[in-house]
Amino acid sequence: MSTMTTPDPIVRCVEEPELRERRQRVIERLERHFGSLEDALSLEFTGAYPAEWLKDFSEYHAVTFLLSDDE
Amino acid sequence: MSDLEEQAQEFAHLLSSTIRLVCPDAHPLAIQIRKRKSRTLATIEPENGSAYPITISGAHLLDLTVSYECSISDNHSYLRVEESGIGVRPHDGSGEHLMRFEYLHSPNSPVPSSHLHIHAHRDAWTFMMAHDGVGSDRRDVKRRGSNTKIPQLSDVHFPLGGPRMRPTLEDVVELLIHELGVDHARMCSRDSPPRGPCGVNGRCVPW
Numbered sequence: 001m002s003t004m005t006t007p008d009p010i011v012r013c014v015e016e017p018e019l020r021e022r023r024q025r026v027i028e029r030l031e032r033h034f035g036s037l038e039d040a041l042s043l044e045f046t047g048a049y050p051a052e053w054l055k056d057f058s059e060y061h062a063v064t065f066l067l068s069d070d071e
Numbered sequence: 072m073s074d075l076e077e078q079a080q081e082f083a084h085l086l087s088s089t090i091r092l093v094c095p096d097a098h099p100l101a102i103q104i105r106k107r108k109s110r111t112l113a114t115i116e117p118e119n120g121s122a123y124p125i126t127i128s129g130a131h132l133l134d135l136t137v138s139y140e141c142s143i144s145d146n147h148s149y150l151r152v153e154e155s156g157i158g159v160r161p162h163d164g165s166g167e168h169l170m171r172f173e174y175l176h177s178p179n180s181p182v183p184s185s186h187l188h189i190h191a192h193r194d195a196w197t198f199m200m201a202h203d204g205v206g207s208d209r210r211d212v213k214r215r216g217s218n219t220k221i222p223q224l225s226d227v228h229f230p231l232g233g234p235r236m237r238p239t240l241e242d243v244v245e246l247l248i249h250e251l252g253v254d255h256a257r258m259c260s261r262d263s264p265p266r267g268p269c270g271v272n273g274r275c276v277p278w
Contacts, residue, residue, distance in 0.1 A: 047166025
């Protein structure tokens, strides 16, 4: 009987300039998809959009959190 | 390796072990770390920001979404979860979640720290929520009556406990196994997901 192995997590250190650039890019994508960032966030959990756009919400929340001490 | 990096890796390992009970080929979790002077932040999410496929009788019917935002600071040397979200969505393209378990260590509005959103519909809830909830300190609740958006049961934050007593990923996986009968690795003791390191002697039995 084999043992289930768990892959090592991928670890990456990120800095402010990269995060700001990523935040800008993901906001542009969300605005393109939904019209505005506010509209995008209000529709996040409705599922009224293609599944592949879910990644943009993950990216938006991640970079916003990682930049939260800079705001 | 920093304290946060080490603790985040250990935590991500535990999360991966739990996810692999119901998604044996789950891709690794990705940790992003931002170091600051007095506080270091980390996010733990699926590598490509997508969801984990969950099957019932071999059919891919559900997706599991998982995200954690953590910190370590001069005030606390342990990894603290600042926010987390565990969601279950149908995989049929409709996309709306079935349920979301969320945790906010420091909510910035009057919502319970640990709460559940149920995505469902019932006319009685819609009726109650069509009125201005003037007794609430939340602006969105106070103005519900004049909102053009149809009230949703999923807008309600059902409280689940506080920082020290809240459902974990293991609880959600257990719910999926016992309430929906999702396919899973055979578990070790009394058919319950592991608490902490996975299974007997740290091992899980594959499908």
